Amino acid sequence: MTLPRRVVIALGGNAMTGPDGSATPGAQRDAIAQAAQHVAAVVGTGTEVVLTHGNGPQVGNLLVKNELAAHEVPPVPLDWNVAQTQATIGFTLADELDAALAARGLGQRTAALVTRTLVDPADPGFTDPTKPVGRYLPREEAQRFIALGQRWEDRGDRGWRRVVASPEPRSVVDAPAIAALSAAGFVVVCAGGGGVPVVDDGRDHAGDATALRGIEAVIDKDLTAALLASELGADTLVIATDVAHVMVDFGTPTARPLGRVTAAELRGLAAAGQFARGSMGPKVEAVLRFVESGGTRAVITSLEHISDAVSGDDVGTVLTAE
Numbered sequence: 114m115t116l117p118r119r120v121v122i123a124l125g126g127n128a129m130t131g132p133d134g135s136a137t138p139g140a141q142r143d144a145i146a147q148a149a150q151h152v153a154a155v156v157g158t159g160t161e162v163v164l165t166h167g168n169g170p171q172v173g174n175l176l177v178k179n180e181l182a183a184h185e186v187p188p189v190p191l192d193w194n195v196a197q198t199q200a201t202i203g204f205t206l207a208d209e210l211d212a213a214l215a216a217r218g219l220g221q222r223t224a225a226l227v228t229r230t231l232v233d234p235a236d237p238g239f240t241d242p243t244k245p246v247g248r249y250l251p252r253e254e255a256q257r258f259i260a261l262g263q264r265w266e267d268r269g270d271r272g273w274r275r276v277v278a279s280p281e282p283r284s285v286v287d288a289p290a291i292a293a294l295s296a297a298g299f300v301v302v303c304a305g306g307g308g309v310p311v312v313d314d315g316r317d318h319a320g321d322a323t324a325l326r327g328i329e330a331v332i333d334k335d336l337t338a339a340l341l342a343s344e345l346g347a348d349t350l351v352i353a354t355d356v357a358h359v360m361v362d363f364g365t366p367t368a369r370p371l372g373r374v375t376a377a378e379l380r381g382l383a384a385a386g387q388f389a390r391g392s393m394g395p396k397v398e399a400v401l402r403f404v405e406s407g408g409t410r411a412v413i414t415s416l417e418h419i420s421d422a423v424s425g426d427d428v429g430t431v432l433t434a435e
Contacts, residue, residue, distance in 0.1 A: 117348035117409070119161040119295065120423055123338035123399075124148055126167040127355040128416050129202060136170040145202070146209045151353075152300070153213035154420040156221055161295050163345060164206065165338045168306035171198040172331070176247035176275070183257065191246075191277060192309050192327030199227050199305035206302045214300070224299040229286040229325065230308025230332050230340075236280035244279035244331055278330040282337045286311065286325065288344040295345070304341050307332030335399035343406045350403045350411040351422045352396050357415045359397060359430040361387055371430040376404055379432060400432045409434055 128148035131140030156162050172194050179188035203225030210223045238244075242264055255265040255273035265273045285291070285304060294301045310330040335352055342350040358370035361382060371379075379401055388394040393413075400411035412422040414429025421428045 116158055116160055116424060119163065119345060119347045120155065120349040120351060121163045121165065121338055121342035121345065121347045122152060122155065122419055123335055123350070123352045124164065124166040124416070125352070125354040126169050128353060129167060130170050134170070136174060141171075141202075142205060142209070145205050146213075148353075148416060149206065149209040149213040151416055151419050152210055153217055153219065155423050156214060156300055157217055157219060158420070158424060160423060162300050163291060163295055163341070163347065164210075164300060164302045165304045165334060165341065166202055166206065166302070166306070167334050168195065168198040168202060171202065172306065173247055180247070180250070180254075180258065183261075188258070188261065190327065191329040191331065192311070195306050195331065196227055196309045196327075199309065200225070202305055203227070203302045210300060210302075221298055221300055223302060224294050225302040226287060226290060226294065228291070228304040228308045229311045229327075230304065230337055231283045231286055231325070232280040232310050232312060232328065232330060232332065233283055234312040234328065236278070238278040238280040238330065242276045242278040244277050245274045246277055246331060247275050249274050278328075279333060280310065280330055282307065282332050282340050285337065285341045285344055288341060291341070292345055304337050305334070307334040307337040333395045333399075335395045336402070339399035339403040339406075339408075339411075342403050342408060348409045349423060350400060350408060351419050352399060352411070352413045353416045353419050354393075354396060354413060355415060357418060357429060359388070359393055359413050363387075363389075363393075373431045373433070376401055376432060400430075404432050404434055407434075 130136050175194045207223040207225045249272035252273055259265050265275050268274050291301050291303050310328050310332055311325040312328050314324040360368050362368045383397055388397045396413050403411045411432045412429045414422045418428040
């Protein structure tokens, strides 16, 4: 198989935390260092690599800090949390990936970019937020944050949990900068956590430029990765997760892994409810959108297989243009 010219790799949350899910700084650095070795192997093939990543545990930690310190300092908005975690994970990935590249004798270096993603303020997600974030709290504690304008829902015995909007990504605002850095030879870390959500307020006060502002929301990272891959003209999208294949009939005696599959077959399985909305569903939707919008090839597989996923068809769930 001919190697792709440019690949977008989306790292899942398992690449950002310890094997037990620990999100201590040490555990995160160790996990990121391990992920960097796999990414460096892809860079070593000569393919241009653009890297995106999740940030769920990190945003969750910041939300807890907001809650615990709310009596001392005002909680910061969710878009700020996304930006802060992008920066933290971005510089850590840059450090570890630079070291992994240098150890292989590769000349490329890493650039991390805090990235904005445009969403529609009229997206239905804003009127009916459903994405749970952060920890569970007793009703009395949740009420403090409801008074600050947040939306929380009663989740039964576990307590109350905050829900936020998860709108559709419309465009990656900083895609031109990402493309320029990639063309200049950098491995670009960008669009973490789906990107910082922004909306277009129209013209600025001078009337000659678009005015963007952040908005409280979280964007699905895999859907943004698919959009970014299309906007960059990438040949391949690889979504790295904690399993080697997408499974059909998951959790049943008839469970089976999906290997090479067509878009029509995958759409049919998704329509039949095979992929959970909160786990594999967005990943499946992401690879479908990428290929259906003109992408050549998309793969869902485990982190340790991403190099093989870029160089051949023998690992993971593989979707190609028909």
